[in-house]
Amino acid sequence: MSDETGPVAEPPVDGDDVVLRLVDVQAGYGKAALVLRGFSVEVRRGEIVCLVGPNGAGKSTVLKVASGLLAVRSGSVWLNGEDATGAKPQDLLRRGLSHVLQGHSVFREMTVEENVMLGGYTVADRTALLDRVEFVKGVFPVVAERWSTTAGLLSGGQQKQVEFARALMVRPDVVLLDEPSMGLDPKRTAGMFEQVARLREAGVAVLLVEQNARRALEMSDIGCVLDLGRVFVRGPAQELLADPQLSDLYLGGRPAAS
Amino acid sequence: MVSGALLFQSLILGLLLGGLYALLAAGLTLYFGIMRVVMLAHAAFILLSAYVAWWFSSTTGLDPMISLVATIPLFFGIGYVMHRFLLARLRPTTMTMMSVLLTFGIALVIEGLLGLAWTGTQRRIHLPYGTSSVEFLGAQIPVVQIVSFALAALSLASLYLIMKRTQFGRSLRATIQHGQAAQLVGIDTTKVAGMGFGLGLATAAVGGAALSLQATIYPSLHWHWIGPLMAIIVVGGLGSIPGAAIAALALGTIRVLLEIPMGSTWAQTVFYVALFLTLMLRPQGFFGGRLAQRF
Numbered sequence: 001m002s003d004e005t006g007p008v009a010e011p012p013v014d015g016d017d018v019v020l021r022l023v024d025v026q027a028g029y030g031k032a033a034l035v036l037r038g039f040s041v042e043v044r045r046g047e048i049v050c051l052v053g054p055n056g057a058g059k060s061t062v063l064k065v066a067s068g069l070l071a072v073r074s075g076s077v078w079l080n081g082e083d084a085t086g087a088k089p090q091d092l093l094r095r096g097l098s099h100v101l102q103g104h105s106v107f108r109e110m111t112v113e114e115n116v117m118l119g120g121y122t123v124a125d126r127t128a129l130l131d132r133v134e135f136v137k138g139v140f141p142v143v144a145e146r147w148s149t150t151a152g153l154l155s156g157g158q159q160k161q162v163e164f165a166r167a168l169m170v171r172p173d174v175v176l177l178d179e180p181s182m183g184l185d186p187k188r189t190a191g192m193f194e195q196v197a198r199l200r201e202a203g204v205a206v207l208l209v210e211q212n213a214r215r216a217l218e219m220s221d222i223g224c225v226l227d228l229g230r231v232f233v234r235g236p237a238q239e240l241l242a243d244p245q246l247s248d249l250y251l252g253g254r255p256a257a258s
Numbered sequence: 259m260v261s262g263a264l265l266f267q268s269l270i271l272g273l274l275l276g277g278l279y280a281l282l283a284a285g286l287t288l289y290f291g292i293m294r295v296v297m298l299a300h301a302a303f304i305l306l307s308a309y310v311a312w313w314f315s316s317t318t319g320l321d322p323m324i325s326l327v328a329t330i331p332l333f334f335g336i337g338y339v340m341h342r343f344l345l346a347r348l349r350p351t352t353m354t355m356m357s358v359l360l361t362f363g364i365a366l367v368i369e370g371l372l373g374l375a376w377t378g379t380q381r382r383i384h385l386p387y388g389t390s391s392v393e394f395l396g397a398q399i400p401v402v403q404i405v406s407f408a409l410a411a412l413s414l415a416s417l418y419l420i421m422k423r424t425q426f427g428r429s430l431r432a433t434i435q436h437g438q439a440a441q442l443v444g445i446d447t448t449k450v451a452g453m454g455f456g457l458g459l460a461t462a463a464v465g466g467a468a469l470s471l472q473a474t475i476y477p478s479l480h481w482h483w484i485g486p487l488m489a490i491i492v493v494g495g496l497g498s499i500p501g502a503a504i505a506a507l508a509l510g511t512i513r514v515l516l517e518i519p520m521g522s523t524w525a526q527t528v529f530y531v532a533l534f535l536t537l538m539l540r541p542q543g544f545f546g547g548r549l550a551q552r553f
């Protein structure tokens with residue numbers, strides 16, 4: 001779109017199917033030291049990229065930069081082949097990106113209905129909106145069952161499902177999920193991972209942050225270990241899982257012998 | 259011995275006054291909900307609107323309520339601009355404290371301008387129905403109090419409908435409840451918060467006009483109002499409009515009832531007593547709750 005963002009910007013090559021790309025991003029909060037110090041990642045259509053790393057490594061910060069909640073100090077953000085550096089979250093949402101925050105972010109004092117409908121805030125077409133409501137109700141039964149309940153009264157896991165439903169009200173090209181399994185029971189966690197896999201089949205790109213790193217990597221295409229504000233190692237998820245050193249450092253030890 | 263009729267009359271007058279307080283406090287609690295701003299200039303804006311209503315009716319001879327056609331949109335605009343160019347620039351971490359200083363300054367400026375424009379003389383609107391009253395089950399109710407109450411009730415009902423039924427209201431509530439999530443569903447939270455401020459200040463416009471019907475006004479009067487209004491929003495739970503309305507009705511009624519044995523000056527202390535009791539027993543307020551806990 002614009003090319004005034006500086007020399008580091010390197011537009012994606014024509015015809016490649018990268019949906020989201022961060023290039024050499026530096027970012028931080030206020031006057032504090034930088035959190036990201038030259039971080040790059042790319043997510044392709046129908047691909048799950050899993051970001052792992054210790055607490056405070058900057059995983060959530062990566063997602064905030066990608067969705068425009070946090071501005072970059074330097075580096076660039078590309079969405080669907082267009083420069084999106086410095087774009088506002090509203091703008092990025094319209095261009096196909098949706099972000100589910102870490103922790104709880106339902107509008108607590110609104111009903112499930114109001115929450116979900118606000119997910120479609122930028123969707124002008126009423127019939128498309130109602131179609132979408134049917135879709136999310138099908139995917140997350142709790143949304144249909146508790147449609148008129150105040151969202152803050154739902155259990156943590158139920159709230160999380162309302163948040164997913166809200167994020168899927170637009171038809172995103174790329175979804176950023178920040179620790180989606182937090183607070184979900186094993187059955188819902190499995191269901192959630194299943195949903196993520198389905199998003200991939202539908203051609204959506206997913207950038208996933210998970211505490212449940214081993215489990216998440218098992219279903220991901222690409223794994224990316226973040227430490228000290230940079231990519232520590234990146235590669236096909238299966239290879240990362242197989243690496244004994246990484247296992248010890250970042251994935252909570254080796255899997256139980258199976 | 260207090261007669262039953264007097265008690266009944268005071269009860270009615272108390273409820274009418276409480277209704278007016280509810281409107282005056284609604285804006286104050288809305289600002290706090292939107293961005294943890296303590297808006298000390300709210301009562302000064304109420305007074306400004308009362309002055310405009312007085313000035314309008316004394317120069318044109320028309321009903322002071324007609325001035326609302328101009329003051330409501332004007333105050334909305336001022337609120338929006340004030341948020342956008344002053345309050346939104348404060349750092350979030352020190353927002354509450356700095357907003358006290360900033361809005362204290364704004365209140366002083368308004369007070370100064372009022373003195374400059376209309377001197378320190380006490381002013382009062384003279385209305386054809388200014389001294390008439392209607393009889394209701396043996397109680398004498400001044401017409402002006404009924405008019406103010408009706409205006410307050412109408413405005414609060416509109417505020418409620420705006421918050422609950424319009425897309426703007428939903429996006430404002432979303433912004434209040436979770437700013438980042440609101441941004442992520444595509445809401446322009448800065449703009450919406452600015453409009454929320456405008457809405458709060460528009461209630462000050464209506465409240466001022468309603469008050470001008472029954473109050474004698476002078477430039478420093480707003481300092482007498484801001485204290486009780488602050489007490490009301492704390493008792494009601496900071497940020498909660500329904501909480502503020504219930505607290506206003508309750509405290510307004512108690513205040514008028516206490517006037518019978520104590521006189522008006524001591525009756526006024528009910529606000530501060532309620533404030534202290536709330537802070538001691540239930541600091542999050544009696545009807546709001548969550549917002550104050552986050553504070």
Ligand SMILES: Nc1ncnc2c1ncn2[C@@H]1O[C@H](COP(=O)(O)OP(=O)(O)OP(=O)(O)O)[C@@H](O)[C@H]1O
Nearest residue numbers: 029032035053054055056057058059060061062102
């Ligand atoms: N709003 C904020 N203001 C200031 N500093 C922040 C803010 N959010 C995060 N940080 C800091 O940025 C660093 C990275 O935080 P981030 O939330 O990105 O970590 P994370 O990898 O997501 O950790 P976790 O696994 O605990 O979620 C931390 O040192 C944190 O203290």
Ligand SMILES: [Mg+2]
Nearest residue numbers: 059060102178
């Ligand atoms: Mg995080």
